[in-house]
Amino acid sequence: MSSFEEKTLAKETIYNGRIIDLEVHTVSLPNGKESTRELVFHPGAVAVLAITDDDKIVTVRQYRKALKKEVVEIPAGKLEPNEDPLLCAKRELEEETGIIASTWSKLHSFYTSPGFADELVHVYLAEDLQEGSVNLDEDEFVSREDYTLDESKSLIDSLDIHDAKTIYAILMWELRKLKGQA
Amino acid sequence: MSSFEEKTLAKETIYNGRIIDLEVHTVSLPNGKESTRELVFHPGAVAVLAITDDDKIVTVRQYRKALKKEVVEIPAGKLEPNEDPLLCAKRELEEETGIIASTWSKLHSFYTSPGFADELVHVYLAEDLQEGSVNLDEDEFVSREDYTLDESKSLIDSLDIHDAKTIYAILMWELRKLKGQA
Numbered sequence: 001m002s003s004f005e006e007k008t009l010a011k012e013t014i015y016n017g018r019i020i021d022l023e024v025h026t027v028s029l030p031n032g033k034e035s036t037r038e039l040v041f042h043p044g045a046v047a048v049l050a051i052t053d054d055d056k057i058v059t060v061r062q063y064r065k066a067l068k069k070e071v072v073e074i075p076a077g078k079l080e081p082n083e084d085p086l087l088c089a090k091r092e093l094e095e096e097t098g099i100i101a102s103t104w105s106k107l108h109s110f111y112t113s114p115g116f117a118d119e120l121v122h123v124y125l126a127e128d129l130q131e132g133s134v135n136l137d138e139d140e141f142v143s144r145e146d147y148t149l150d151e152s153k154s155l156i157d158s159l160d161i162h163d164a165k166t167i168y169a170i171l172m173w174e175l176r177k178l179k180g181q182a
Numbered sequence: 183m184s185s186f187e188e189k190t191l192a193k194e195t196i197y198n199g200r201i202i203d204l205e206v207h208t209v210s211l212p213n214g215k216e217s218t219r220e221l222v223f224h225p226g227a228v229a230v231l232a233i234t235d236d237d238k239i240v241t242v243r244q245y246r247k248a249l250k251k252e253v254v255e256i257p258a259g260k261l262e263p264n265e266d267p268l269l270c271a272k273r274e275l276e277e278e279t280g281i282i283a284s285t286w287s288k289l290h291s292f293y294t295s296p297g298f299a300d301e302l303v304h305v306y307l308a309e310d311l312q313e314g315s316v317n318l319d320e321d322e323f324v325s326r327e328d329y330t331l332d333e334s335k336s337l338i339d340s341l342d343i344h345d346a347k348t349i350y351a352i353l354m355w356e357l358r359k360l361k362g363q364a
Contacts, residue, residue, distance in 0.1 A: 066297070117248055
């Protein structure tokens with residue numbers, strides 16, 4: 001199969017922010033024509049499917065300015081420069097929920113919005129949880145809420161859970177149960 | 183529980199693009215302090231889990247400039263202004279793969295990157311497929327590839343499938359099979 005690669009002919013840096021950068025690239029298409037691509041660059045992130053000893057998923061409720069509403073998500077956070085994703089996952093879980101987990105395994109990594117952004121989210125499963133103390137960033141306001149599988153599925157129906165990584169995590173959890181892995 | 187709402191005190195429009203807009207908002211936090219939020223606004227999108235009569239998932243291989251690589255995704259596309267998501271899903275599936283499906287059902291909608299973007303993806307299940315003719319946008323280059331469940335899981339392992347909506351769709355497909363729904 002021929003390559004569909006789009007080579008950058010010119011690029012304009014629109015914005016370098018605290019979290020994201022925006023560039024507009026003029027690219028050559030496989031048919032020789034030109035087009036533009038609006039590209040958001042992001043440092044990447046981690047998310048954690050943490051399951052308690054009484055078989056509940058650990059979530060955090062928080063306000064998301066982009067969505068103009070409060071939502072319930074699995075614990076997550078951005079990677080610091082050169083940070084190992086697993087160490088970041090352990091740090092974010094503890095900061096947001098106080099939990100220290102002794103068993104960790106990688107589930108998947110995925111790009112969230114491949115059409116315009118390079119944000120890559122690494123998702124981990126955390127088990128054998130111990131309670132510690134919450135330590136939020138100074139501009140972070142979240143409250144921990146633990147839910148059963150049925151409760152979390154109801155929260156998807158009510159749109160309280162409304163983001164890709166959390167719905168993915170709940171499907172993984174249900175799939176593992178059905179396969180006898182959880 | 184108290185509200186975590188972040189009110190906008192000031193906003194700066196950084197960019198109004200063909201696909202995305204970027205604004206930076208100065209917001210008031212629940213503790214009275216201020217912070218900034220970098221916000222990407224997107225028209226929203228649809229994606230389709232289409233299953234063939236011989237039990238394969240329909241995908242398209244395409245180059246994603248943001249990821250600097252070719253990936254395999256379920257058919258998807260952006261909503262036109264005021265477009266009904268189901269009609270958009272039917273249009274995108276036919277444009278990218280030539281397929282006309284006679285049975286449609288809604289799976290989930292989810293925000294892809296709630297930390298910085300309002301992109302909402304509506305995912306549909308399409309069954310009872312008929313072959314028609316492909317009709318791509320002029321700057322769109324994709325090739326259709328159909329895979330079994332096992333093949334699609336291998337493509338996740340090899341990172342050919344590497345985005346949230348496609349991994350979600352494959353989990354949904356496997357879950358439906360295990361529950362006897364597919």
